[in-house]
Amino acid sequence: MYRLLAVDDEPYIVDWICEIAEVELGIELEIYRAYSVQEALNWLNRARIDIMITDIKMPDESGISLVQKVTRNWPKCKIIMLTAYAEFDYAYAAVESNVIAYILKTEDDTRILEAIRKAVRELDKELKDLHLPSNTNDTLPNYLLPIQNDIAIRILKGVITQKEEIISQLESVGIHIDAEAPFILVMSKIDGIPEKANKIARYNYRYTIKKIIEHYFTQYFHCSQIEYSDVIMVSLLQPKKGQNDEGDLSKDTSLKADEYYITYTKETLELVLQSCKENTGLDLSFIVSNTLLEVTQLRNEYQHMKKILLYCMPDGKGVIIGDTHLNEQKGISHLSLNLVQFINQYVQTHIAEDVSLIKLSEVTGYNPSYLSRLYKEVANENLSAYINRVRFDKAKNLLINSDLNLNEIAAEVGLNSRTYFNRFIKNITGMSPQEYRTHLS
Template structure:
């Protein structure tokens, strides 16, 4: 639907044209009329007008003044001036604004309707041209993105020399390269834990899932990190190349900022895992580098991370590990258990244990449960309980000392926890042991 505004200080003309167009004929139009330039401005301040039919000479704000104001507020509005013979030269000067027609008032309503139809045809041709330009621009953006993906994928596979020169060239090609050539990158590789069916529909489902994963990554990385996801051509892993966003104002020392970026990436990958499971109903595993690498090393680093991912170290779905973790799962479990047994007197946190074995905390908890059948908190609790029983068997060890050696903070906390697990207070348990002897 097109909006038509009729402006003439002679009501007989404004009303006549309004009646002519309000029914619209074959074309539905939203028709309005006012009797002054000021009234037209008030209406134009509230709504968009596609076509303006205006008398060129009016008291107060005339047609030329109205045209000047309209083109500032609604540049796409087309104007048709109504003029008399004596105003012909005056109307002709209005043509400098473009998108303007003029009609002699003596030509009648039929000529005005014809001019309106011609104007609408011009608008529609313009819209089609704009749509074609927009489509061409969208296709160009898609081509640029595809080309960038292919070039980065070739660099990651080692088929193209990867270095700062490549990054600089990609930036100069106008491919929408968001990564900075002079700065190192963080790499991560990931893949869906379950393969998609080897069929056209499975292929399309895999592509759609990968695109969803890319959008999730963009969303969650955006506050601090800029990244490019490079999808494989088949069912292979996806790679992420990432850099910290430039810091505003004074930045932290480089080492601290790099450590913070690495932590943010690892924690965000865990968030992406949860989002993918919720959104797609599929689990995703990741392996991420523990430090940023220069452009020359992205191929080597990508192959190393992909190999770790392919070997499925640790087994189980939703793996999230770094490239510096030990190679065997039983060694990781043994290290965690040994640390717990040696540090029972401390506050044993999941974050500290994760740092010990270079795991994401959430994944360590999941991994430990997969390997042992116990939650980490259950394991720590069981070790403390067994150690408490051993020490309570020795009447020479005070209960306060037992509580301190097991990290309970106070004897009352120890007593509460022990009774909850065994049904007996520590002293009751000790007394029962003495009776048995």
């Protein structure tokens, strides 16, 4: 599922865009609102943005500046720009990268919907058409691959422990790393390889998956990959820093660099999951270290993460977790009902706050697409539908049993835009909030 962010300093514009996307688009998206550039940057720092619709002129910062930051931190993001006629040529000259449409604010709903559909088509196409190199073009000699894997696994198992020897051994088999720079450790489990697949077919599956991971990460990371077995792979992601503006991902974020690199990794792995499914038909699950690690810390973290990956991850679920979010004594498959119950309780308790899928992912430690899919499987209801039901029930109760004004009730149910609250109530009841309050009384 892709994520759309609408940005404008005029709330009614944001609410209009989100409403037509939710009601008329016919494509399931995660939809988020930002009523200022700062709100947009807050979302940008927390999660991947796939499609952004933004005004060009806003009081605190220009939409063009925002576009440059978004496409830097999430380079696959598709941009739709809202503009007045006089600004069109200026906007087109200022920002071309990733901008797929310029739309006048005077144009009708169909123009916005067409642009969003175009963005989704382009994102779908990019998942399928990666133009991966053939394994016949691989620069690593075939005889060196098992030696490379053997040395890397010995390091991860703690057979080789001294930093200098680790670096020397890795470089001897073509893995070049910076001994002083930290890593993110990612372990992946491949599910669904056909039982009848021969060694060549299995090798080709692993090769394709490795190249997909490299495709999504090499812009900002040095990526070293190790084949632990037919179905377990290890990736060492070392952030590129200090080379140039393209090599330091954390430059335009208010988060600490370590936090943002971890966020970027988890969010980008969602795209890897989708692309692997499109290109190989296989499901993957990932576990990601929750901090950047020094070379000498790899062994302990690897042993801990391997135990979780081998014994606690369900097959074919497309899970991405951080290593501290899973009780090693319980598999995720055994936690499904408990997880849904936890989400329900959290939504009920925090409905006045942020209960977005992004927030629920942060709270539970599971990737958004897994949470959304799991919730629907267990509860037989979309998570967004449940959240709206809780929101409406609380709004109805406050309209009947409180003296709060409509702005206060909107805030109590987590809708800080009055226009959004009005539309929310009217879409369900056919009446404005005040009319519905009168009707209830």
